[in-house]
């Protein structure tokens with residue numbers, strides 16, 4: 001994962017993706033291209049001050065891997081430029097998503113360097129299954145575009161769930177991809193509120209649907225080298241369980257928890273600082289510098305205490321889902337409220353999520369520079 005840092009990027013273009021969704025393309029200047037190199041499936045965190053609040057939201061990159069990167073991996077050298085596109089769906093009351101609906105070409109936005117581990121490294125020959133619902137299409141689209149361009153012998157089946165065809169994001173892009181790679185890209189549209197000719201394609205993407213598609217030989221779970229699932233939590237739990245039951249190894253199933261304005265955990269309260277007597281001393285090491293803060297585990301996580309102390313730690317979802325705030329416990333004992341993103345080996349190796357971490361006993365030392 002690259003160092004998490006913000007840069008101001010200009011919006012090169014805005015495209016409507018449905019009545020309630022847009023995609024924004026950011027122009028990455030040549031000097032920053034190295035910092036914004038990404039692996040298909042990663043996301044960008046956008047940041048803005050809205051109504052006096054520092055608001056951050058993560059949106060998956062939907063662009064293909066830049067051609068120059070693919071060509072370099074084949075030993076070719078070309079000049080390069082980089083545009084990074086993300087898709088944003090507005091949700092009722094969503095602070096950032098509704099702000100984003102008003103952005104236009106030429107506006108500048110603070111954009112964090114790419115993060116995330118729901119990734120597909122391009123190279124080789126594979127069979128992929130992509131399951132996406134709604135705006136969960138964005139990382140899957142980046143993976144599909146990059147694989148079809150960069151792995152000439154690989155095949156993709158995309159199962160894409162929406163209420164109706166009018167709520168489908170990136171409809172034109174996906175159909176163009178299908179026309180271009182007709183022999184290697186298969187698209188199954190599942191609609192929950194629009195009748196389709198094939199009864200099998202009506203309904204929702206869930207355990208039952210995966211089983212029905214497998215029974216009808218539309219899907220062949222055991223043949224896929226990798227399965228990527230992005231959508232609401234229940235859909236991901238059900239479909240990954242169905243794939244496992246069909247014999248797919250857990251290691252071949254990748255899931256991306258869906259963080260939206262609607263599912264967002266409220267930011268920590270900033271109003272009442274804890275008393276010094278109730279805090280536990282926590283040393284934070286970041287960018288080679290040590291800072292000592294006091295964290296009251298009854299009222300604060302390390303992240304919220306650091307924010308009170310004016311310390312700018314990397315974070316995005318603040319809900320244990322994105323891993324942007326990952327750090328390593330070098331000393332002391334800590335506990336996490338929730339964890340949806342660290343793997344078991346990382347916890348065993350001492351990694352934790354600052355947005356979910358509370359100190360248990362002192363002295364606690366957390367290293368944000370540990371990789």
Ligand code: FES
Pocket residue numbers: 314315316317318319320321322323324325326341353354355356
């Ligand atoms: S900020 Fe996303 S897991 Fe901590």
